Amino acid sequence: MSSSILDESLGFRLGMTYRKASQILTQRFKPYDMTPEQYTLLVRLVEEDGINQKELAQRTARDQPTLTRILDVLERKGLVRKETDPSDRRAFLLYITDEGRKKAEELIPIEKAYDKELFAGMTPEQITQFRQSLMLLYKNAEGLILHN
Amino acid sequence: MSSSILDESLGFRLGMTYRKASQILTQRFKPYDMTPEQYTLLVRLVEEDGINQKELAQRTARDQPTLTRILDVLERKGLVRKETDPSDRRAFLLYITDEGRKKAEELIPIEKAYDKELFAGMTPEQITQFRQSLMLLYKNAEGLILHN
DNA sequence: TTTCATTAGTTAGTATACTAATTATAATAT
DNA sequence: ATATTATAATTAGTATACTAACTAATGAAA
Structure with a gap:
């Protein structure tokens, strides 16, 4: 039973988990000269292109300057x-x-395999529950934005 | 039921959730001239100081250059x-x-309150399950690091 | 004890993320 | 029609995160 303020904080745990997970995928993508962030844009455009930057930003949950x-x-x-x-x-x-499509199709199975390894040891029900929790957190956080 | 590769990817969902959650806490800390990352170091040192940078890096799940x-x-x-x-x-x-201690003690209740708001709508059991899933993911990811 | 390897911390370089301010174009309202 | 407002994208500025390379000090081995 840890009494650490930091260990108790779910926000902190969410962050450290994301950073570690992202770090590994970054390593795996490196031989392909691709980052996880670049990959998400590419995959989104494979699914649907002819959209503008604002739309792509929304669909990849990123702000416009980062997207640019x-x-x-x-x-x-x-x-x-x-x-x-x-x-x-x-x-x-x-x-x-x-070329972009080819690159995406090369990397999609790698990312999928990584996702599977990352969630090894969890039952399908646990994974579903985890996914739903993430979605709830996102909605909660969105509702807490300060609009000026 | 979404058939989007990106929406299916738990790693992507983890990232977008982390970014949004982090963004809101950043907003809340801004009037105190503090970032979530600075806050985590400060809180860790409130709990235990007299440690060196390598130890602090481990305890906050950050690499040494970032810590520096x-x-x-x-x-x-x-x-x-x-x-x-x-x-x-x-x-x-x-x-x-x-002064650091005073600052930390000012911000700790703010972060705790935010954590509570973020997890609103989840039962204690769901929160416990979520926390355990994060810990499993972290361990899984750690085990997948390429050591050169 | 001199060489070699290791370790703590920093620096350099690249990539991402956000806010705020700017530019150019479009849409709306008098 | 003209003035105002809103919008798409960019630029500027700051902060974080990682790898790789480096410096200085330590420790271990020949």
Whole structure:
């Protein structure tokens, strides 16, 4: 029974777990010259492209400045293409390239396998419960945002 | 039932949840000129000081370079003090200052309240289960590190 | 005791994440 | 039509996180 304030804090435990999990996936992606963050954008665009940056930001739970920078990298690598939206010249429509699709399809099984290893030892019911808890936490946190 | 690769990925969900939760705590700590990361070091030192940086890094689940930089900030703010270890001149022993202790004690109830709000709607059993799942994930991830 | 390996901490380099401010375009309201 | 407001994306600034390389001190071995 730990009496540490930090160990008690679920927020802290959530953070340390995320950092460790992210660190391992970063290692595994490194030989493919890809980060987990870049990967999420790529995968989202494989599923649906022709959307703009604001939409992609929402669908990957990232803010727009972060997205801009990661997209720069993906564009430089030739995995993603930007076209100005003819109906709104402020916006860009994002398209995945053939190379980007190939890269994503190479990495998806690696990420899936990692996910499985990460959750080894948990029953399907526990995993479902964990997933639902994460979703509740996200909703709770969203509701606590200060809007200025 | 979503068929999105990203939504299916528990690692991605873990990350988006952590980021959102961290973002809100960052907002709440801002009036106190404190980040969640700085806070964790401070709280750990309130519980036990006179340890060196390597030990503090382990106890807060952070790597040493990150620790060095955050400690710089805390030292500049006068919340933490470093003394060279007389028995090992490579190492520093870390001490919390009176001001640091006061700051920590001011923020601890804020973080605790936030944790409670974050987990609103979950039963104690669900929270316990969630905590145990996080601990299992951490252990699993640790076991998957590539050691060179 | 001199060499070699290890260890504590830092520095350098890269990537991510957020807020706030800016630019350019679009949409709305007089 | 013109002025105002809102929006998409970017830029600037700060903070965190990691790996790799480095410095200084320690410890162990020949």
